[in-house]
Amino acid sequence: MEEQVFQYVSKDQKAALPPPASEVGAFGIVRRNLFATPVDSILSIAAGLFVLWAAWSIFQWAVLDAVFTGEDREACLVEGGGHGGACWAFVEAKFGQFIYGTYPFAERWRVDFLFVALVLLVAGVAIPKVPYKRLNAVLLFGVFPVLALVLLTGGRFAFSGGELALLFLIAAAVTISDVSSEPQVGFHSLPVKIALGATLLAFVAILLSNFVSARSFEFLDFRFTLLSLISFLAAVVALGLVVFVGVMARRGEGNVARLFFPAAAVILFLFLMSTNFGLPQVPTNFWGGLMLTLVVALSGIGASLPLGILLALGRRSDMPAVKLLSVVFIEFWRGVPLITVLFMANFMLPLFMPEGVTFNQLLRACVGVALFSAAYMAEVVRGGLQAIPKGQYEGADAMALTYWQKMRLIILPQALKLVIPGIVNTFIGLFKDTSLVYIIGLADLLGTVRRGFNDPNWITPSTPATGLIFAAFIYWLFCFSMSRYSIYTERRLDTGHRS
Amino acid sequence: MSLPNEAAAKGDAGTTRPTKMQVSDEVAVQMVDVNKWFGEFHVLRDINLTVHRGERIVICGPSGSGKSTTIRCINRLEDHQKGKIVVDGIELTDDLKKIDEVRREVGMVFQHFNLFPHLTILENCTLAPIWVRKMPKKKAEEIAMHYLTRVKIPEQANKYPGQLSGGQQQRVAIARSLCMNPKVMLFDEPTSALDPEMIKEVLDVMVGLAEEGMTMICVTHEMGFARQVANRVIFMDAGQIVEQNEPHAFFTDPQHERTKLFLSQILH
Amino acid sequence: MSLPNEAAAKGDAGTTRPTKMQVSDEVAVQMVDVNKWFGEFHVLRDINLTVHRGERIVICGPSGSGKSTTIRCINRLEDHQKGKIVVDGIELTDDLKKIDEVRREVGMVFQHFNLFPHLTILENCTLAPIWVRKMPKKKAEEIAMHYLTRVKIPEQANKYPGQLSGGQQQRVAIARSLCMNPKVMLFDEPTSALDPEMIKEVLDVMVGLAEEGMTMICVTHEMGFARQVANRVIFMDAGQIVEQNEPHAFFTDPQHERTKLFLSQILH
Amino acid sequence: QTLDTVKERGQLRCGVNTGLPGFASQNDQGAWQGLDVDYCKAVAAAVFGDASKVQYSPLSAVQRFPALQNNEIDMLARNTTWTMDRDTTLGLAFAGVNYYDGQGFMVKKDLGVNSALELSGATVCVQSGTTTELNLADYFRTNKMDYNPVVIEAQSDVNSAYDSGRCDVLTTDASGLAASRLEMASPENHVILPEIISKEPLGPAVRQGDSQWFNIVKWTHNALLDAEELGVTQENVDEMMTSENPEIRRLLGQDKDFGASIGLSKDWAVNIIKAVGNYGEIFERNIGVNTPLEIQRGQNALWTKGGLQYGMPIR
Amino acid sequence: MSVETETMPRRVSGSSILNNPTVRSIVIQVSLIVFLVGFTWWIIDNTARNLAAANIASGFDFLWSRAGFDIAITPIAYTSNETYGEAIVIGILNTLIISAAGIALATILGFVVGIGRLSGNFLIRMLSTVYVEIFRNIPPLLVILFWYFGVLSVLSGPRGLEESPIGIYLTNRGLQIPSIIFGALAWASFAAFVVGIVAAIVIAQRNKKHQLATGERKPILWTALALILGLPILVFIVTGVPAVLEFPTANRFNLAGGIQIRPEFIALWLALSIYTGAFIAEIVRAGIMSVSKGQNEAASALGLRRGQALRLVVVPQAFRVIIPPLTSQYLNLTKNSSLGLAVGYPELVAVGSTVLNQSGQSIEIVCIWMAVYLTISLSVSFFMNWFNSKMALVER
């Protein structure tokens, strides 16, 4: 031993020694992780035996005793009536149904195509390194839904005059709000006033047309009632006027092309939806399987995010009526089970509609799911809004941004980014919840699997377990990858450019 | 309307202004008998203040005396309950249109910069010109680069605020306000969140602005700055303007007891 | 137990101690050839250290040199893999009984105070006496109030830690340790998480403790404190004790290259 | 006005069972078949002259009435029991009885049970929300026996619960029992007990309040019965056009245009018979003795043959 | 230029009353309310017309008519002669029963697994992680179906079972266990049990006081056990064992006698507990991790033992973090119990849907569902708000 004196100066640098065996090496690691204390050792042995037993049983069930091929139940039946391993032959035989439901064979390429497009677009938006984020997002959120609707159903939607009027009304309203924020235009200029009046007229007319039953007639290939025709014409006039005013005001500088966007979008939408592309129509009761699950989940996701944002803004509004309504709405949906919501959508929604208006069952389920998750989404978004410092609001105010500009350009981008993990978690919940639609009779993934094991050709003791585990695996795959993605973004945001 | 202190201030300005610029006769900001309450609490009491175009005003006073509130009333981040505030000829009322118009003419720089962290420096600067002034993006960027060069950080244009030092961020905040080509600039303790080395770089930019004749109202405790550029120093306490004078006289010969006390604490 | 270096230490201690108190012959803490690894990483290399009752040791050294690890080994918050640590006559092994006994005699103050936020200041202080020393509550509270008065915050006794400033919290942490009436106190950078004004109040308390003759081992970079109260300053680097000396000599005449470098960085 | 909507849409929306062999089930190609399905086809043939213009909505017991009430389907052909409650408070109108049924029990052979009266203490699988569930409760109550109900929503799940041994007894309409037996892993191990504990007249239903549409469905049913009675079949319908028999001539629209009175074409009945045959043919094709279900005509024989099926005269 | 003219407010072109924020906000709110009222009225009007057109009766009168169907699991007496209203009450009770049972098991599972995820033991940690990651990412409905159709249904039937010596049988009819039939004198044992509990509490209180006064602590565990368990057993024996066990016996169809726990209940219970347990485990883990390592170290440095440190320092802090999300998991479990419908467990939604189907009163039933669940949710959130404000850590 070195002599230690009161005054002491080390003479040499001591080299780092390899740790004793107890600290590293296989033995050390095993000891520390498994046999640190006697209790630990017992636990380890018990857990180890359990793991071995479980792994072996799973392996035996899923591989050793499993039946991989076969024509029908005979293959999976065990001599003497006991239950054997997994009946993968069943999954194999029904695989097409699990994925597409009863979607016609000849048309399945449409689903495949959409699926590939979806994967590419989602990857483009979700992976940070991929360029063209903006374009990708526009394609994913703007183009893909329309494309999917046309491809899946076969298109050729028949629009009523009322719907036509409504679309143009929306376009007019959007354009007016854009043009009137122009400093040299404003609400007071005469053409804008006229346009505003026309829009209002269109709105009132379309509202009334819902109450008044009147004879309908053909006009431009659409079935109008008198009121909806008035509404349509008024909306078109408003749109035209306002675009004209905008073009005049922005002559020379400013972005003129943007003024035409809403009108163009509406016309393009109508064109895509009602044109016959020669695709055979596939009614929604042929849809099923994973495809239906994805349709419900994606439309729920697509609808719940904007709705949730609106609700969150409403809940933070300082207008008492708006706030109260948002709170009531949110708390209502969060307080009841989804299954009752689906029952309501299924049984009551049609009763709410005027006579003769029917709602597709799938659409009703989607509406239920979307409203339900919007409430959860609203709470997530609200968390993000609350985390934005007051200075950001004041900074935006001091720059004379309007409320919607402030929200859209400053607050929401930051707030949403903060809560991406929460949003993804809501998506996961929504994805899992889609499995409930089978209770109201839709053949989603779980529904088709269940229908599968009532097939007399495949009734065996091991069919249900096999089918359910297959379905569980698919759900798990989707949810688990989403949750990993959420963790990944959380980490990325943590180390991101915000200091 | 003629106020007792106004003539004095004007007269003073004509004779003792330390810098070379002329103050015009035009009134940029006028506050008449402004009163404001936060709930029960009377923050501003009969504030009267006329700022002419080209004038540089420094407001000081103890914490909680209502300095921030006063200048936040000028661009209506707070509303006042009594009295009249006229900015660039527009009276501030509940009329949103007018508020927008005033805010377009008034730039504001905050203590904590309040840059938008999700936008690059350049985007921070072009945001308002594009969306409020409806400027084409190209032109807005040219202007932004001009002002960024002016505050000496053109090379940072494509970084994010989080990547800049405090002093740089505050200079960006000033450039961002200038991009809207404001007639009046308000500063609310622009240097108090900064480290000493950074204070100087921000003050330099502000002195430069002052020398170009920008109308400025500045809440600050940087007395050196006040001496160098202010036309008038205003001392507030407990919600009222206790004393105002041109800087030299203010510092060397404060009249009011409270001013003396405050100056003794702040000048070392 | 008689170790070769003990006599030497004693001899030295008699002549060069800068403060007025006597160091007894009794050994409070002894570390002999202590080695420790974190996985592959050799943190402590042959640490030899004898601390006598009443001695005040300051440990300094660059970040990551193993200072915290060393003192955490003394109350077995970390275990060592080689060598021997004897505290108050009890050798630290895996024996839980002995560890408990040692911990009862050794108080520790952490960089981040580690007060229990769900308990009041008084409850923080009485927790261990009641549960570990099995003291009646009344008596524990009396003692706690005594020490809280000693660190000058008796009036905060019924507040919660979250309501106190950092300096006050650290003083509570010291009082909490003292309530167990420890024979040795360990401090791990007790002031490095504090604002400058608060550092002083905490150091004052520590100086007071030192003057009362408490055995202290303190990791700190407050060199003023070291000069004022330490018997010995120990400099560690890369897991070993590079140099130790009485403070005057240590600061004025460092022997080792690394000590010189470190001191040049830290003293301005 | 249902007729207008149907015509405008170009398709008949018909609610059927989610899967009950012989009555409504999908074959491997996904095509629907069964007695109820043939009724849908018959109505489509009457309206469009084309039996393929049907869009089938498979409905569970819980869904079927709301679906009809909510205009999602134009007619319900889903082995639904005609009861007064349903006829009055649920807003349904039954157009006739296409199958006279009664509730029965099925048990596993190895239990050795020969009569329903031996079932005390048994576990019984039953579909929820049906008259079956109510009859079951009443039957055991009146005979002072206990049972454990296992109530499940979809008939196919009820069947598989019974087959997997969750219950000792399966109860549903006797026809359903025969169909269900086919779905068992080994049909030969199950017996249907002789007791029939209820009257279950099954028939197609429509919404109340649209008498024209109601008439179409009602007279489609009658036409099917009359055709059997008159010996008009899918094969010979063309020859029969020239028949001298005034009743046949009226049925086939040769004498007077009865179709017009219900808003259809003159040859509406011809279209029906061409598409699906007469009632007897439908019966034999889907559930008769030559099918796996092996159901005798029994009560469902024509009145002329001692059964209850009685087609109202077309005149 | 005079000051007066200078300060004259410049008129901004086109100032309008609509630019006043108060006016604007009132206009927006009024139009929103008008729109909503109109919309609601439109819906009600449509509904009324639709109901009239379909000739469907409405109103809650049907609740008093005879139900006519039997319910499999009835916590209170019920026969098919009872009313729809009573059937729904049974449903509510069953919902509460399954929720309570599920909450109990899920909490145990969640805490065990949550602590397991922080264990130093690699195997335990890995097992816990695997459990959590699997069940968090699978729909609860699937888990329920798996237990019901995949596991319980394929158990062997009740006939031809070997007799079990302890009288416990697990078959595809559920779990059959012996029941205890108490004799006349059994009340004495119950009384002794109650007395034992009271006495144990009294002694515990006294001990605590004693400890505060003198610092000494007496072990209480054995005394308490003796009082709570020993005393009743003693009385039980003294009174001559006034109870018999009823063992299940096979009859023609089923096992009869004893207590039968039906597979519908077991499947739903296990599935809800396992599913929710995975979430609770994450909450527990986060709660424990939220207590910084420093807290543990400080407690150790003060000489507190591991158990004491846990009880006095870690758990009280962790609980503040754990309880709010834990309650919302409890609510979720209660709401998820509505999936009992899928396996025929007669909870509120399942019974309700039968009633809906028998009576055709869809609107009324959906309203009842919503009202019941909303009542539960809202009362729990009121409780939570109160709890949070009470437990919040005091900060500056």
Ligand SMILES: Nc1ncnc2c1ncn2[C@@H]1O[C@H](COP(=O)(O)OP(=O)(O)OP(=O)(O)O)[C@@H](O)[C@H]1O
């Ligand atoms: N939104 C508010 N609600 C209520 N009281 C407020 C609000 N904002 C400020 N106050 C109070 O008004 C008084 C004046 O505040 P102000 O911020 O104008 O002071 P200041 O002079 O800028 O002080 P400092 O130098 O600390 O910034 C203070 O007492 C403050 O507490």
Ligand SMILES: Nc1ncnc2c1ncn2[C@@H]1O[C@H](COP(=O)(O)OP(=O)(O)OP(=O)(O)O)[C@@H](O)[C@H]1O
């Ligand atoms: N629990 C641990 N596991 C692995 N390595 C550790 C652990 N604790 C500390 N270390 C490493 O051991 C080395 C010494 O750490 P220690 O905390 O003792 O340094 P220090 O001298 O106190 O430094 P500082 O001044 O930064 O507190 C460092 O390199 C540190 O990274």
Ligand SMILES: [Mg+2]
């Ligand atoms: Mg301020």
Ligand SMILES: [Mg+2]
């Ligand atoms: Mg350290």
